[in-house]
Amino acid sequence: MPVRKYTYYDFTLSLCPECLKRVDAKIVFENGNVYMLKRCREHGNSKVLIADDIEYYKNIRNYNKPSETPYVFNTKTDYGCPYDCGLCPDHEQHSCLTVVEVTDRCNLTCPTCYAGSSPTYGRHRTLDEVKVMLDTIVRNEKEPDVVQISGGEPTIHPQFWEIMDYAKSLPIRHLMLNTNGIKIAKDIAFAERLKTYSPNFEIYLQFDSFENSVLQELRGADLNHIRAQAIANLNAVNLSTTLVVTLQKG
Template sequence: MPTRPYLFYALTNSVCSKCLVKVEAKIIFQDESVYLVKHCPTHGREEVLIADDIPYYKQCQDFIKPGEMPLKFNTPIKYGCPYDCGLCPDHEQHSCLTLIEVTDRCNLSCPICYADSGVQDTFPGSHQPRRHRSLGQIEMMLDAVVANEGEPQVIQLSGGEPTIHPEFFEIMDLAKSKPIQHLMINTNGVRIAKDRKFCDRLSQYMPGIEVYLQFDSFSETALLELRGADLRDVRENAIANLNEFNISTTLVVTLKKGLNDQEIGKIIDYALQQKCVRGVTFQPIQAAGRLEGFEAKRDRYTLTEVRRSILEQSPYFKPEDIIPVPCHPDCLAMAYALKLNGKVIPLTGLIDPSKLVEIAPNSVIYEQEEDFKSKLFELFSTSHSPVSSATSLKQLLCCLPMVSVPEGMTYENVFRVMIVQFLDPYNFDVRSVKRSCIHIVHPDGRIIPFDTFNMYYRDGSVSVESVGSVGR
């Protein structure tokens, strides 16, 4: 009997990338890669690469552990995932990080933008205006997260470009008045680069804040393709101001295969030289929003490909150092390290992976090295300093234990590398999206996974009810 040219691994549900109807899908191993194979009655067969590293993909399944629920759910189960978002009781994970978009407006019009933000007054192709949200609406959205989480671990102010909101510091005051453990500002850095007084005032909110700075490339060509502008001077000036005021910063790199993926190691090296930078987050493009010049088959970049590039381009990390994050291992990977006397010391590879999954909240594992025997509870925080009220990274991402480090260590000695891959109509997997822990607040107060928000809920252009009824 003939045999199939692949190994069947699992059955799941996905969606057709063209009509977004839910379809049955299978995960297969073929040619040392992992594919999602699905069939839409209308649009036919579709095969999508979801990983180019079978052992790592299988390792991700070993990192899964029971999810942590929010304090309340917001919507009932009616049509089934992904048509009931809000969060519904069928979702497996609370909000580790929640985005609040304070404005639709931006001071750039990037060719790649999941939110379709821009400098124009209205969204293209419609008369819907781009607006700054009011303080009242923003407070309602903050309160929705607090109601779900009690003390939200991380809230990220986003947009559009949040720093151009005319009441930006009133928003900061409002957020700081809530029981939020850590606050991030997702920014393109234009105002930070041009307005030193703005940076000075922003620094007054430390500890417990962090700038999530767009930092895609050192190349004019790549920046023009991704951002529509040569932002090299903007990035340099923004980092100079953030260094001056020592505002904790994460560099966020939107990756497009064949465009800026060869700069991964260079960006890590640059980040390690900056006083203010605590790490780098690499995000492959999500097929959502404005996607000028993006072709899914050509430009898609998987988490395992990013991981491989980090290992090939950076001398600091070995395969055991870049591990899945148990709250959502399909889509999140990370490496943690210490910067000590000019050296980079990876930490995650020192921890037994089985212990990462087994430990309960607030458990402590101590490294065997005697040098790591005092105070890493604070050091593994996402806060600006060890005395901040921010949560530990273990609590933030439901995964890492707290380990101890030498006296005198501060958050400035932490360096983290993360890979964040969002699901989209191509790689969508219901089994995976149920574990999503990066969520966004809908203007009506629902808490929605970032992945499904950009597919169904952002602008209301797709009727969830109609697609859901057909998909069933």
């Protein structure tokens, strides 16, 4: 009998990559990889690589634990996942890491930016808006595990320090700042003030490559000197830092 070129493993729900409508999906094994096969009535079939190690994929699927839900749900369950997200009562996990986007704007115009941030795009959230966002997280979690202040580029927000002060005043177990490091590199005093938010504070530093050609393609600028100086300044003040890499196919 004819045999398909893949081995069927599981069935799930996903989204069409074009219209984002909910669609059925098969999880299959093919040539040592794990794929999701999706079909949208409007946009047809799509195939997505979700793992390149079948045994590893099966192993992580075996891990399970009781669901930890937030103390407060923000939306009702009307249409199902993902349309009621906010979090709704059907959600099986609390917010392990919450990203708070305080601005749409950025001091770079990265070609790879999924948010489309730039010096002119969108707006800064008001301080009151950011406080409401942070208060909602605390209401939901009581003591949030990790909250990341992000953007855009959060350090260019005109009320950046007020935002940081307010976030640090809340019962957040670990606070992070997601940044491209430009302001840290250009001003050691900026890094010194960030250090005052320790302990339980960390810099999540954009760091892609030492090669100018790669930086130009990913970031639209040669940031080698900025990266090196940012790390030097962070080391000088002994501030915990995680280097974050953006990967692009090709």
